[in-house]
Every structure is written in structure tokens, then in C-alpha cells.
Amino acid sequence: MESNTPESTVQVLSTAAQLVVPRHADAGALWLSAAKLHELTGWQLKPEGLCKDDACVPLPKGEEPIIEAGRVCASRLWERLERPMLHDAARSVWFLGEDAKERARQLASLEAPDFTLPDIEGKLHSLSDFRGQKVLLATWASW
Amino acid sequence: MWQALFEELQDQGFMVVTVAMDSRGVDAVRGPIQRAKTTYTSLVDRDHVVAELYNMVNVPQAVWIDESGKIVRPTEVSGFQVSFNLRKVQRTRRHYLDAIRDWVEKGHESEHVFSEAEARDHLSPFTAEIALAHANFHLGRYLWERGDRSEAARFLCNAVELHPDSWNFFRQMKNLEHILGSGGPAFLLRARRRSKQGQAYYELPDMAMLRES
Numbered sequence: 572m573e574s575n576t577p578e579s580t581v582q583v584l585s586t587a588a589q590l591v592v593p594r595h596a597d598a599g600a601l602w603l604s605a606a607k608l609h610e611l612t613g614w615q616l617k618p619e620g621l622c623k624d625d626a627c628v629p630l631p632k633g634e635e636p637i638i639e640a641g642r643v644c645a646s647r648l649w650e651r652l653e654r655p656m657l658h659d660a661a662r663s664v665w666f667l668g669e670d671a672k673e674r675a676r677q678l679a680s681l682e683a684p685d686f687t688l689p690d691i692e693g694k695l696h697s698l699s700d701f702r703g704q705k706v707l708l709a710t711w712a713s714w
Numbered sequence: 715m716w717q718a719l720f721e722e723l724q725d726q727g728f729m730v731v732t733v734a735m736d737s738r739g740v741d742a743v744r745g746p747i748q749r750a751k752t753t754y755t756s757l758v759d760r761d762h763v764v765a766e767l768y769n770m771v772n773v774p775q776a777v778w779i780d781e782s783g784k785i786v787r788p789t790e791v792s793g794f795q796v797s798f799n800l801r802k803v804q805r806t807r808r809h810y811l812d813a814i815r816d817w818v819e820k821g822h823e824s825e826h827v828f829s830e831a832e833a834r835d836h837l838s839p840f841t842a843e844i845a846l847a848h849a850n851f852h853l854g855r856y857l858w859e860r861g862d863r864s865e866a867a868r869f870l871c872n873a874v875e876l877h878p879d880s881w882n883f884f885r886q887m888k889n890l891e892h893i894l895g896s897g898g899p900a901f902l903l904r905a906r907r908r909s910k911q912g913q914a915y916y917e918l919p920d921m922a923m924l925r926e927s
Contacts, residue, residue, distance in 0.1 A: 584852065584853060584856055586761070586763055586766065586848075586852065589856075653842070654845075655842075655845045655846040655848070655849040656849070657849050657850060657853050657869070659853065659857070659865065659869075661865070662857065662862065662865060664853065664856070664857070666849050666852060666853040668845055668846065668848065668849035668852075669766075669845065670845065671840050671841055671842045671844060671845035674766070674767070674769070674840045674845060675837075675839070675840040677767075678768070678769060678785075678788070678837050678840065679834055679837065681784050681785045681788075681830060681833055681834070682783060682784060682785070683777065683779040683783050683784065683785050684767040684768065685783075686763055686764055686767060688733065688757040688758060688759050688763070688764070689740075689757065689758055690755065690756055690757055690758070691740050691743065691744050691747055691748075691756065691758065693740075696731075696755055696757060698731065698779070698783075699783065701729045701731065701755075702781065702782070702783055703727070703781050704727045704728060704729045704781060705727055705728050705729070705778070705779070705780055705781060705817065705818055705821075706728075706729050706730075706731055706778075706779040707716070707728070707729070707730050707731070707776055707777075707778060707779075707814060708731050708733065708764070708768070708776060708777040708778075708779055709715075709716060709730060709731070709732050709733070709774060709775075709776040709792055710732070710733050710734075710735055710759075710764065710765070710770060710773045710774055710775050710776065711715065711732060711733075711734055711735070711773050711774050712734060712735045712736055712773045712882070712885070712886070713734065713736050713738070713742040713743050713745075713746060714736070714742075714885055714886065714888075714889035714893075714896035714897075
């Protein structure tokens with residue numbers, strides 16, 4: 572199957588978003604602006620390191636830089652933090668996943684993780700829309 | 715599935731939010747939702763995001779969330795049973811619904827609401843493999859959507875391999891191969907194998923009146 576993505580861009584997916592970004596000269600590395608990294612993953616670069624809500628992790632050190640000219644090497648960063656990351660080079664697609672420890676921490680806090688999904692009309696709803704009510708969050712499948 | 719219970723309890727500050735773990739999207743679920751004439755909130759989750767957030771592995775599973783957005787009963791099977799004993803199946807279901815009624819009526823005073831320590835005890839571990847499995851599933855689903863079926867299969871298979879406890883991943887993958895494929899011979903073989911290893915298809919919720927069943 573041929574990809575429709577032009578040679579000069581790559582697709583970057585996450586749980587939260589799907590973006591098209593310029594392909595880096597080093598096709599084996601994923602470089603993003605800090606803003607795009609935040610949009611995709613919810614993690615932000617701050618002086619303390621990489622932060623999300625109240626949690627911060629210090630930027631891991633290594634031979635090659637993670638930040639250069641205001642851009643982040645997300646692939647290097649995710650690799651050093653041992654976070655789930657996938658690269659389908661043949662299809663020019665990357666996936667940046669969330670850390671298992673972060674998922675576990677969120678659940679252990681017992682704060683119900685928020686999410687936004689469409690109904691069958693395509694209208695978006697968030698779990699947080701229902702604050703003030705007891706919610707039975709119930710899954711099913713047509714299969 | 716929940717419409718009758720919802721109609722009974724909706725005036726008591728209760729909402730049902732169903733999430734369809736359906737990678738085929740709206741087309742797959744519109745029929746069942748419309749036929750059930752649901753008046754609660756029915757959402758479509760093509761990438762199984764809610765399964766990742768709540769560490770779910772099968773359907774139907776449910777979570778109880780209180781008015782302040784706190785989990786009072788984490789992910790568990792929502793009272794379903796697979797058994798030739800029909801009375802046991804009906805009784806399990808009835809007890810689960812009664813427990814919900816009790817919670818809606820009594821709030822945190824309900825015996826079915828876990829303390830924070832109990833709730834944490836009932837969480838399943840979220841491992842690095844599970845996180846990577848969800849990443850593979852999501853990428854696989856994206857590629858399938860683009861029509862890149864054989865490339866998609868590679869990642870969907872990875873997801874199943876990395877998260878063998880997830881029936882969602884296995885059955886969804888089979889369903890994406892063929893719309894009627896999720897309950898076929900491969901499924902039966904897998905269920906039988908896991909059953910021999912002591913892994914029940916649906917575990918009972920940890921509730922007082924179900925322990926003696």
C-alpha cells in the first residue's frame with residue numbers, strides 16, 4: 572500500500588492527537604517543536620524537566636542532545652525515558668505512547684482519567700461533563 | 715443493556731456512559747444503540763483509549779465513578795457470566811444491578827463502595843508491556859483505517875502478543891480481519907487454552923453476595 576504522505580512530512584500519532592510534521596534530515600529521529608510535543612502527549616518542557624500536571628521528570632542525559640534550536644528530539648527523549656514509541660519507517664508514521672508508570676500512578680490516585688469521545692452523531696462528550704453525577708462507565712462491543 | 719436501570723435511577727443523579735470498543739466505528743454500533751433506544755450517553759472508542767486509561771481487558775467491564783470524579787469501584791466485569799448454569803448467570807447479573815441501586819441510593823455508605831485502600835487493591839498492574847501493546851494497537855488501527863491492512867496486522871498482532879490477557883485486542887483484531895471473526899474457532903481455542911490455565915473468561919466482581927455463588 573502506498574502512503575499518501577509527501578516525502579517531506581511524517582505523521583505523528585498519540586492517544587490525544589494526530590499531527591503532520593516536517594521530516595527531519597535524520598529520518599530515524601523524530602524532532603518536534605515543544606508546542607507539538609505538548610499537543611501530542613500533554614508533556615511540557617520546563618526548567619525542572621519534562622512535566623505533566625504536578626509530575627516532572629528530569630531530562631535524561633546522554634551523548635546526543637535532546638533539545639536543539641528550540642526543538643525536541645522526541646524519539647531520543649522517549650527512548651531514554653523508556654516510554655512506548657513506535658516508528659513505521661516504511662509508512663512514515665510515529666506513535667508516541669504514555670508511560671506505564673504514569674498510567675499506573677493516575678489509576679492509583681483513584682481520580683477517574685478523563686477522556687473525550689464522539690457519540691453516534693459525532694458529537695463529542697467528556698467524562699468530566701458528568702461531574703456531580705454518579706457515573707457507571709460501562710464498556711461493550713458489537714463484536 | 716442499561717436502559718431499564720438508567721430509567722429507574724436517572725432522577726437520582728445517576729448517569730450511564732457506555733463506551734463501545736469498536737474499531738470499525740459508528741457503522742458497527744449505530745444499529746444496536748438505536749435499537750436499544752438508549753437515552754443515556756453512548757460513545758464510540760475506535761482506538762480503545764478507555765481500555766488503556768482504565769486498564770481494561772474485556773467487554774463488558776465497568777467502573778463506578780462518584781460525583782467528584784473519584785473511582786469507587788475500579789475496572790471489573792459488569793456482572794456477566796459465561797456459564798451453562800442459567801440461574802447463576804441471571805443471579806450474578808441481578809446482584810450487580812442491585813449493587814448499583816444500593817450505591818445510587820446510599821452513596822459512600824453503600825457496602826459496595828470500596829475504601830481507597832480496597833479500590834487500589836482491586837487495580838490490575840499496568841505494565842510496560844501493556845503500555846506498548848496499546849501503542850501497537852493504536853498504530854495498527856490507524857493503518858487499518860488507511861486501508862493498509864497487512865501492515866496494520868503486524869501491529870495488531872504485536873498488541874495481542876504483548877498483552878495476552880486482553881480479549882479486547884484479540885477479538886477486535888479478529889473482527890477487523892472479518893466482521894464475523896471475533897467468535898470463531900481461533901477464539902474458542904484461545905478461550906479453552908486459557909481456561910485450562912485457570913483463567914476465567916469473566917471473573918466475578920468482588921461483592922459480598924457473589925462470593926458464595
